[in-house]
Amino acid sequence: MSVAGGLNKMTERRPRTYSTKAIVIGQRDYVDSARIITILSPEFGKREIVARGLLKPKSRLAGHLEPGTYCQLEIAVGRNLDIIREAQTIEMFREARSDLQSLTIFLYALDLADKFSLEDTGGELFNPLLTVIQRIAGGYPHSVSIRSFEFELLDSSGFRPVLDQCIHCGSDVPAEDAVWSPTDGGVVLKQCLDNVQRVSSISSRALKVLRAYQEWDFDQLVTIAVDSSLELELSSVMHDLMKTVLERELKSANLVEEVRWWQVSNDHVTKPN
Ligand SMILES: [Zn+2]
Numbered sequence: 001m002s003v004a005g006g007l008n009k010m011t012e013r014r015p016r017t018y019s020t021k022a023i024v025i026g027q028r029d030y031v032d033s034a035r036i037i038t039i040l041s042p043e044f045g046k047r048e049i050v051a052r053g054l055l056k057p058k059s060r061l062a063g064h065l066e067p068g069t070y071c072q073l074e075i076a077v078g079r080n081l082d083i084i085r086e087a088q089t090i091e092m093f094r095e096a097r098s099d100l101q102s103l104t105i106f107l108y109a110l111d112l113a114d115k116f117s118l119e120d121t122g123g124e125l126f127n128p129l130l131t132v133i134q135r136i137a138g139g140y141p142h143s144v145s146i147r148s149f150e151f152e153l154l155d156s157s158g159f160r161p162v163l164d165q166c167i168h169c170g171s172d173v174p175a176e177d178a179v180w181s182p183t184d185g186g187v188v189l190k191q192c193l194d195n196v197q198r199v200s201s202i203s204s205r206a207l208k209v210l211r212a213y214q215e216w217d218f219d220q221l222v223t224i225a226v227d228s229s230l231e232l233e234l235s236s237v238m239h240d241l242m243k244t245v246l247e248r249e250l251k252s253a254n255l256v257e258e259v260r261w262w263q264v265s266n267d268h269v270t271k272p273n
Pocket of ligand 1: 171
C-alpha cells in the first residue's frame, strides 16, 4: 500500500450503523436481559450481534429474532460486538415450525449453516439456507429438501463425497458391491476395504438415491419415492458424514433421528399390518 493510501485508510471512518437482511441462525444468553444473536447475512456472512433487553417483557425486538426468522436489521457498530437497533420480520416460516418433524429438520438446517461458516464468512450460504427453509415450510418432501442442502454445503466446502468410484482404486463401484466410508468421504469396493479408515454398510437403494441427490435437479428429485426405512438410512448416512466433515457432534441431527424413530415405531403400533 502507498503512503497516501495508508493515510486515507487511517482517516476513513467506519459507518456507525448499517442495515442488512439476515436469517437468525442461533441465540444464546448474554448479560442481564440481553441475548447474543447469530445471524447469516448475504453480504457479510455469519456474525454475532447483541440484542439488548430482548428478554424484557416489552422488548420491541422480541418476536423478530427467533431462530429461523428471516428479518431486516438495523445494526449499530459496537466496540466489541455490534448491537441490533431495529428488527423487522420478513418471514417467520410458521409452517416449518408446525409439527415436530418439520421443526427438527428446520433447526438442523440452521445448525448446519452455523457450523459450516466462520465469523464474517459464509455469505454464499444465505441463498441455499433460505431455499431449504422455504422448501421445508412449503411442504416439499423433507428428505429431498435437507439432503439437497447437505450436498450443497459439502460441495461449497470442498467435501463433495465420491459416490461412483472407489475412493481407494478409482474403479467404478456397482451399488450392490459398495461399502461406505464417512472418514474418506465416499464408497469403496469390498476388496479394497483394508485400505480405508472407518467403514459402514450402505444398502444399494440408499446409495442409488444418494447418487441421484448429488446429480439431479430438485424438480426431478421430488419424484423419487422414499419410504420411512430408506429415509432413516439416508439421514443416518448423511448425518454421520456431516459430523465427520465438521469433526464435531451435531445434536440437532441426533434429534431429527430420534423424532423420526419415535414416529416410525408409533406408526407400527397404531397401524399393524
Ligand atoms: Zn477399490
